[in-house]
Amino acid sequence: xxxxxxxxxxxxxxxxxxxxxxxxxxxxxxxxxxxxxxxxxxxxxxxxxxxxxxxxxxxxxxxxxxxxxxxxxxxxxxxxxxxxxxxxxxxxxxxxxxxxxxxxxxxxxxxxxxxxxxxxxxxxxxxxxxxxxxxxxxxxxx
Numbered sequence: 001x002x003x004x005x006x007x008x009x010x011x012x013x014x015x016x017x018x019x020x021x022x023x024x025x026x027x028x029x030x031x032x033x034x035x036x037x038x039x040x041x042x043x044x045x046x047x048x049x050x051x052x053x054x055x056x057x058x059x060x061x062x063x064x065x066x067x068x069x070x071x072x073x074x075x076x077x078x079x080x081x082x083x084x085x086x087x088x089x090x091x092x093x094x095x096x097x098x099x100x101x102x103x104x105x106x107x108x109x110x111x112x113x114x115x116x117x118x119x120x121x122x123x124x125x126x127x128x129x130x131x132x133x134x135x136x137x138x139x140x141x142x
Contacts, residue, residue, distance in 0.1 A: 037043070079087070112120075 082090075
């Protein structure tokens, strides 16, 4: 038989011996579990991939915010350098476009029949599909 380690006292009773055996089993089970986790390459690779994905997502969000800030800064610099007549012309064109869009929307609401207005999304999709089909057919003929 093996001798007990010098730092652990020997059991004085069968009950103490059972407790020591149970404790040793528990520790051995934890050790085996830890070793099994270390040898599970697929699980470790998935964990690493998850960590890298989270890091990449965070970095992409950070870079996106930086790019947005730089774009806003550049837009302000360009706007500051534009001559006043160009700014006024651009503002007038934007106002005119808003007015025209409002007029088109009102005209649509006034003139389009209810079934057409209710199915506007479907009609736009069908029109786009028809346009794409015409373009594709025209390309095939050439």
